[in-house]
Amino acid sequence: MQRKAITLAMLTAIVGMGTVLSGCGGPKEEPPAASGNSEGQQSPFETKLKITMFNQGTFNAAAPIPPREEDIQRQMLEEAVNIDLEMMIPQSGQATTKLNTLIAGGDIPDLIFLKSRADLAQYYDQGVLADLTPYLDQFPELQKRFSSDSWEAVTYQGQTIGVPGYDNVNGISRSYFIRQDWLTKLNMEVPTTPDELFEVMKAFTEKDPDGNGKNDTYGFIGGMNKEGNLQTYGFDSLMWMFGVNPPSAIDVKDNEPVFLYTDPKMKEALAYIHKMMEAKVVDPDWVTMNTPDLLDQKLFKGKVGFMIRDARRLEPDYQQKMKEISGEVPEWIVIPPMTGPYGDQIVERKSFQGNSWAISKKADKEKIIRILSMLNYFFTDQEAYPNFAYGIKGIHWDVVDGKIKNKTSELSKDMKEKYLWVDHYRMPRRGDDAEYFSFQNPKTAEAFENNQKYVAPTLPGNLLTEDPNDSLAADRQRYINESLVKFMTGKEPLSNWDNFLDTLETKFDMQRYKESVIKQFKEAGLIK
Structure with missing residues (x-):
């Protein structure tokens, strides 16, 4: 049931995008008759877009990025909203330098994870980031996913300039x-x-x-x-x-x-x-x-x-x-x-929501809608949730007696190291999700x-x-x-x-x- 709700949110976003773009002669995307979901059914978007992501929000910057054919989480994101996702993981301690170099060279990533509100405000003041205020009403599930104070943290000078990055743990x-x-x-x-x-x-x-x-x-x-x-x-x-x-x-x-x-x-x-x-x-x-x-x-x-x-x-x-x-x-x-x-x-x-996702000002309206649709799926699709929060089904988690069981703590050291890259996608995990931690006691x-x-x-x-x-x-x-x-x-x-x-x-x-x-x-x- 949740997947249908998420798909409807996406379709609503598409209709809103069409309304926005019609006034400036931009392209429109018509939703398909069938609903899309996280199991590989057709995405509601017909045209594939390339999205570049600067992901310093990873929970393990040292983990490698696997090939697309092995990267299940990446495949899910790409299929959900019909994108070609190119993810950059900056080395620990070098994120700011790397991002500033990209910006200076005019190669601004479409989607940028920022670790502080100060950075969010600074890059917005520099004209690097887009104002997301005109688009967020099209994503009510995404708005409900985070608390009002988290949204306040990504609001600056009366404009919403980011999406909360992930829940802090309290x-x-x-x-x-x-x-x-x-x-x-x-x-x-x-x-x-x-x-x-x-x-x-x-x-x-x-x-x-x-x-x-x-x-x-x-x-x-x-x-x-x-x-x-x-x-x-x-x-x-x-x-x-x-x-x-x-x-x-x-x-x-x-x-x-x-x-x-x-x-x-x-x-x-x-x-x-x-x-x-x-x-x-x-x-x-x-x-x-x-x-x-x-x-x-x-x-x-x-x-x-x-x-x-x-x-x-x-x-x-x-x-x-x-x-x-x-x-x-x-x-x-x-x-x-x-x-x-x-x-x-x-x-x-409650810890302050310092981290956030921001979108490049260079992204056109079509790309902004597509990125927000991806984040909407990433953070709100309940059936997809364990695949991002816990890892790979059958390895990190499984369904036991009708309930999801996180098995990460039971994995051998070799298995944990083999799948370190799942840490790149754990951001949707909820801060109050006890199962995420896989507590033994x-x-x-x-x-x-x-x-x-x-x-x-x-x-x-x-x-x-x-x-x-x-x-x-x-x-x-x-x-x-x-x-x-x-x-x-x-x-x-x-x-x-x-x-x-x-x-x-x-x-x-x-x-x-x-x-x-x-x-x-x-x-x-x-x-x-």
């Missing part, structure tokens, strides 16, 4: 891990609020939960990256309990920008973390935790009772590492995030799926582009990072909070920054 990397065996020993329940969590962390630190008679356990471990940013290392998750986040987090409320790092709630979040520091429930090694690997070592050693880590640490390979390092497999479980004092229950914010899939309800919408601040005239941007960011760390550790008393705000205004020209933010939010239609 609800797995920042999971709330806690030691169930320690809770059981101390006769405590899974915490559900910040206050309950504090009491649990305190007990984990003081009551010898591992029973070795030593004062060698802690309630929590976090960290910060080498630039001094607290995001993604655990402390930011504690701040989300209060509905705020470290630098770059900007919301819009009551037609005004709200800088969450200066919001009064941030002061409360910092007070909570400072309380943890004073109670010595935070492993003092947190100041050296500046890579994810170091935090993993703490997880494996099992001397910390609560931390924020990736739910995939429940997978067998990581469980084995725990056994090798600590001599046991601690009973880690993933729990829901705490419900904060203002009702916030956030595991993380059912608890991992359960944690991933449960976390989805706690992924909050992305913040509008992600839409901002840096003001090139803001010479204080880097110093301002550094000052904010350093101040938050000083407040939460007690090196700077929270009684100096107002001084922090005043310094931002006077020394770092916060007002000018606010004006730039308001201007961009108005251009995006987020502020009237």
Whole structure:
């Protein structure tokens, strides 16, 4: 049934294209009487077009491009919309140089994958990219495939200049891990609020939960990256309990920008973390935790009772590492995030849709419609989905007991290497598709799926582009990072909070920054 719906969307696009082209004498394509689909039936397009694709969105840039006769996914795309697809995969780290060389030589690819909104806006400003606004209403299924904030991310100066590239994955990397065996020993329940969590962390630190008679356990471990940013290392998750986040987090409320790092709630979040520091429930090694690997070592050693880590640490390979390092497999479980004092229950914010597909301005209307038809099929055809998301039927996936089963994790190393090229086509995989990951431990899939309800919408601040005239941007960011760390550790008393705000205004020209933010939010239609 879904294939018919997709074909109808394509036919609608063709009718719309005919309407557009009739006014300028362009060619028309009449849809065939029969419906086309992903099993090789006739495409609704009669004339074959060559489409060049610059695919830096591949999930494996090192994988070779197979010959057309072996490339099943390529064949599906070509047959679905009657195209000759020529795909370029730039080498890792050389994509920008390669693309700029092509553009400079006038050989602009028809379809370009871009990794950031900044690149999308820059190439549009340079006249390289087409405005897709006049065409997208002809593809309602494609529009429904991505969330409104993903479409906002590819909107610039009121025009839609791209199609979202692929879903970012949320609800797995920042999971709330806690030691169930320690809770059981101390006769405590899974915490559900910040206050309950504090009491649990305190007990984990003081009551010898591992029973070795030593004062060698802690309630929590976090960290910060080498630039001094607290995001993604655990402390930011504690701040989300209060509905705020470290630098770059900007919301819009009551037609005004709200800088969450200066919001009064941030002061409360910092007070909570400072309380943890004073109670010595935070492993003092947190100041050296500046890579994810170091935090993993703490997880494996099992001397910390609560931390924020990736739910995939429940997978067998990581469980084995725990056994090798600590001599046991601690009973880690993933729990829901705490419900904060203002009702916030956030595991993380949805990642910003930075990546996108853009179409060359050199493409005529016929080619734009054909490319959008291909993307429509690529992202919305449900029967084709496993062929792109998982790989090749019978090798990477199959139907077991009437359900699709991803078998990738069961493949030998040789088989995985033989078919590395399927990674060039995985973009349609949904960010909340547990089957895509082929989890081996059912608890991992359960944690991933449960976390989805706690992924909050992305913040509008992600839409901002840096003001090139803001010479204080880097110093301002550094000052904010350093101040938050000083407040939460007690090196700077929270009684100096107002001084922090005043310094931002006077020394770092916060007002000018606010004006730039308001201007961009108005251009995006987020502020009237």
